[in-house]
Amino acid sequence: MEPTAFTTLRERHLISVIRAASADAALAAAKAVAAGGIALIEITFTVPDALRAMKAWTPPPGATMGAGTVLTADQCRAALDAGARFIVAPNFSPEVARVALAAGVMYCPGAYTTTEILTARDAGAHVIKVYPVGVAGGPDYIKIIRDPLPDIPFLAAGGTHLDNTVPFLNAGCVGVGLGAAIADPKLADAGRMNEITQRAKAFVQRLAEARASGVLAKAGA
Template identity: 35%
Template sequence: MTHRHIIAILRGLTNEEAVPVCSALVEAGITLIEVPLNSPNAVESIARAAGTLSDRAEIGAGTVLSPEDVRAVAGAGGTFIVSPDTNVAVIEETVRLGLKSYPGVFSPSEAFAAIRAGATGLKFFPAEVLGAKGIRAMKAVLPPALPLYAVGGANPDNFHEFFAAGCTGFGLGTYIFKPGMSVSETAERAALAVAAYDKGAQT
C-alpha cells in the first residue's frame, strides 16, 4: 500500500456514508481517514469503516478531547487520534493504548509539550494562520524525523509551499468532504489531492 501522508477529515459523515465514502478515498489513494467525534454517531462510523477497510486503510478520530474519547475510539477499531489542542492526558492515553497521536499545536511550547507526552506527529493548526514561514521557523528546532502535518488552509494549490517548509503531509477537511457532497465528488477531489501530493513529494 502506497502511504501518502494525507489525512481526509470527514466532519459531518453519517453512518450510512461511512463505508462508501471511505472506500472511495482508499480507491483514490488516501489511506489515512479521520472521522471527527463531533460528527453524528462518529464512533459507529469509525467502527463500520474500520471493520470494512482495516486491511487497506487507517481509520482514526478527530476532535478528540478526553481520555474517555480515546478509549471509545480504540474500542471501535480506530488506530489514530487527532486532537485540536495539546492535551497531555489525551496524548498519554493514546500512546498507552498503542494508537498513533497527532495533537494540534500552534507554538513551540505546545509542540514540545506534545513531543514529551509521546506524540507520533504534530498537526500545525490552523496552518493558514501560521503560514509556511511560521512552520519553517518552528521546524528548525523540532526533531528532524518528526512528521509534521499542515491542517486548516492546506489544499492542493499550496501543498508545495508547506512541503518546502518541511511538512510531511496534510489534513484536508471541507476541500475533500462536506455534508451533502456526493461520493463521486469526494472521489474526484481525493484524486486531485493525491496528484498534487505526489507532484510535491517528488520535488
C-alpha cells in the same frame, strides 16, 4: 516500534478528515475517500454518532481509519474499541496522550506555539498537528518553527488545499490534514460521493507528479 499509521504518514503524507451531518454520510464519505487512494482517513467526533460510523467500516487493504477531534480519554478509548488506529485532536491532552500511547497507536495532537509543540512532543506525541496553520502564515510558518525545532514531525491542518499541499511538505511537514478540500461536508451530506473520490484522486495524482518531477523534496526531512 513506530505505529503503523505513522509509517504510512511518512510515506503517503495525506490524512483526509471526515465531517458530516450523520454517521451514514460520514461512512459513505470515508469509503469514497479510500476509493480515491487516500491511505489515512480520520472520522471526527463532530459527526453525530461517530462511533457507529467507525464500527461499521472495515477499511480496504492499504487504508487505515483514525479518529479525530478526540478531546477526552473516554473518547479515545471508545474510538480505539471502534477500530481507530490513530488519534488526532485540535489540542494536546495528557489524558488522551496516555491512552493513545499505551495502545501503541499514532497520537497527533494540535499545537500552535513552540511551547505547546514542545509540551506535546515531550509527552510522547508522534506528530504535532500545527493548527490552524492557514491563519498562522501557511508554509512560511512551518519553515520558521522548524528552524529551532528541526526534528519534530509536523502535520499541517486548517487552511490546507490542493495548491498548498506540496509547499507544506517542502516546508518540512511530514504530512497534511485535509478537510473540506477532499471530503467537503456539503458533498457528503448531499450524497455526492463520486466527487469526493475524484478530489481524493486529484491529491494523490498531485503528489505523484511532484515526486516524479522532483518538485517534492523529502517531506519532514
